[in-house]
Amino acid sequence: MSDGPAMIPAPYLGVSPDAARERVATFTEHLERRRSVRHFADTPLPDGVLETAIRAAASAPSGAHVQPWRFVVVTDPEVRRRLRDAAEAEEREFYERRASAEWLAALRALGTDAEKPFLTDAPAVIAVFEVHRGPHSPKPYYVKESVGIAVGFLLAALHQAGLATLTHTPSPMKFLNEILARPIEERGFLLIPVGYPADGAEVPALARKPLEEVIVRL
Structure with missing residues (x-):
């Protein structure tokens, strides 16, 4: 007898070929409009949207x-200020000492630097953590994947809601555990x-690579 979960029928959505093409085209056209935004308004977010988007991510x-995974939603202005201060300290170290000239040139073309005002300007910041083995968490497999x-699910869901996002990866991110009171088995993934x-x-x-450059047919 298996000690795994009970088995249920696989979902069948019953989408016709024509509907499949239409649905995926509409989704793709919408997703192609998603861009990383670095300048945010302080407009409040609709109630429940972040929670529903995180439900999508958790699926x-x-x-x-x-x-x-763990998703920490930060809306408190003072906590966001502390996140910004700590992230900018790491970013200054990166820009001034750790980054190669080639890397800096690539970033310069995008207009980025050590200043991260989006961490305090945006009304919410979601801190994403990897959850490793700990007192209340089992050994995970393929964590980063x-x-x-x-x-990816989360970004798509937030875009579907008409919200702008940015993926920010200060490194190292150990400051997240202290500021957000997270246990040691949780490791910062991105903001x-x-x-x-x-x-x-x-x-x-920016132009994206054409399909023929990113797809291989065998």
């Missing part, structure tokens, strides 16, 4: 179904400011 597949998939673009906000005019 992602994970190694051995351990679900090794699992959390990465969940973050996601969430909100509406500020008036006049701009993004770089």
